[in-house]
Amino acid sequence: MRVLVIDIGGTNVKVASTDTPVPIKIPSGPTMTAKSMCTQVLAATKGWRYDRISIGYPGPVVNHRPIAEPHNLGEGWVGFDYDKAFGKPLRFINDAAMQALGGYKSGRMLFLGTGTGLGSAMILDGVVVPLELAHLPYKKGHTYEEYIGAAGLEHRGKKRWRRSVLDIIELLQKAMVCDNVLLGGGNAKLMKKLPPHIVVGSNENAVKGGFRLWEDLTSKQAAKL
Template identity: 40%
Template sequence: MNANDGGPYTLGLDIGGTGLKGSVLDRNGHMIVDRARVPTPKNCKPDQMVEVLTKLVKPLPPFDRISVGFPGVVRNGKVVTAPHFGTDRWRDFPLQQKLGERLGKPARLSNDAEIQGLGIITGYGLEVVLTLGTGVGSAIFAGGRMTPHLELAHHPIHKSETYNEYLGAAARKKIGSKKWNRRVFRMIEIVQTLLNYDVLYIGGGNAANVDKDKLPDNVKIESNDMGITGGLRLWDDAVWQSARDIGHGGD
């Protein structure tokens, strides 16, 4: 495949705490096949993750490059934190390099919420992305540019509970959707006070469970597929340089 038939083609990988998803994107960021998905192994180790992703990719069409979203802090192509898998075993793991070598194509790695945001944002004003899945992901963009990563997931939001503990999938399962939704709206108020955003986008697997009819006008629910399709923009040189300038990008 090449640029004359819709390429270059980008493999978009979205690593989640409960599921690993991937598809191949054309030059416009459209999936050329339905996304593939497999469960995330429990307490997944770095080398194990590389192997599972390699198997996930096998049935997909050929691609020229790779974009990877990871649920934690990443810097210079390496993992800094991995709350869903065990940070101690993941710290400093060169996931960008390892996947590139394993799959034989150049790879770029960023935080999963940031990649989702790249597929959503308009590029105007202060735009915030929160993903509601196994935990809570966050990304902030000013004028379309990534800002230094703010890991809200580990910050206290209610008494001693972090965003992950207060709003993650386990909390929703425990307290039910009605009470969980009250927590979501409390979070929206807190983040508005904290950041004074122009627009807040909510994505992730649990975004579908948010009561959309009660949302403020500047809060929008977005497709979880953006975690894959947003990966195309990591190959925009200006975006990647911006990510590198603040420590998100790799070599």
Template identity: 40%
Template sequence: MSAPTEAGILAVDIGGSGLKVAVIDRDGNRISQRLRVPTPHPCPPGVLIDKVAAMAAKLEGYDRISIGFPGVIRQQRVLTAVNLGSEAWLGFPLAQVLGDRLGCPARMINDADMQGYGLIEGHGLEFVMTLGTGVGTALFMDGELMPHLELAHHPIGHDMTYEEYLGDAALVSVGKERWSQRLLEALRLIDVLLRPDHVFLGGGNARTIVVDLPPHVSVGSNAAGLTGGAALWRDRDARRR
């Protein structure tokens, strides 16, 4: 008689343009179909929870939830949600509310942090930049997540923040060639600031890059926004060892 199959994790990737869900196993492998719906605008908490719950109802085989959220997260509460267009997010306990709605425990981190877990190799100082509706960043040392930096809202120059310089609106405004040159300038500044051993680029707009990237920079799979959710349920002491 075969052993029962371990229940999976419902991974939720909340993006500025799309809400994505899938069931993954403990190693981050996808074991269900991937579902996606456009992100409503504005998208207050109740609307988002209804959308995610409707997608989750089409999946099965999970007993816990991982959420990647586009904003600052502290003590499992949302502090910022710039690209969702609703002040109702301030202080909102999304993991608790969604977990109660779906009947299983949930954990939440910043979406770039979660995607980073799906991209990094776990060696040295690794920097992750996600390029989508906005810009997300994450930093890891030997596989351990460092304190979250909202670099997207830090000035890069030209009276712009990283998000204004490299977000989706900028790509549409200046085109792929100029936007790609802007990306190279941002990467140069990241090298000066952090000296990372490797930089991983993710997000939907990473595939629009039309310049040669430095040797220590690579484009990763956008699926990492979901597969990285497995890390939220790994033993934290084991991750540090």
């Protein structure tokens, strides 16, 4: 079985497959719609062979469909006919949950994805639980995402941004009663001197998670995402 993995982000859409595991990038941004994403992915992967599709979506997902429009992209994602556009069996999963699934090893793990926005998920003894923490209040009337998303990094600088990342991890880890934390997203690599219970995830985790979504061991839980 060959799987096409589509990881939708606020800056790029990353696309990989079983035969092409190193992702290619398609620029996204605030004007990208669901229709344009599908059109560009199909054009970029013309000639690729795949039987199934995994789509990591930057927002809440229920029954393999987005239920809210993304904050950092264009409109028209909810209600779009993805089955018709791609013509293949597909599964949607929250993008943070897909990365978490790809990097999970054992126990109770919290995942935070520090990219354009802030993705979050937990895995509890093998069960994936997508979270929506980015827009909850944190400090001074601002949200977690506003502090440690891309805008927070740009406005506050790396040093203050790193302190906020560690502070937020500590707060959430205590609240969620987690054994360890997987830190992903494009800006995770900027962190320094992390305690042993915090690990920076590999860029390959999203692709691995997309593959795992179709494996027998995860198919039952995937149906609940």
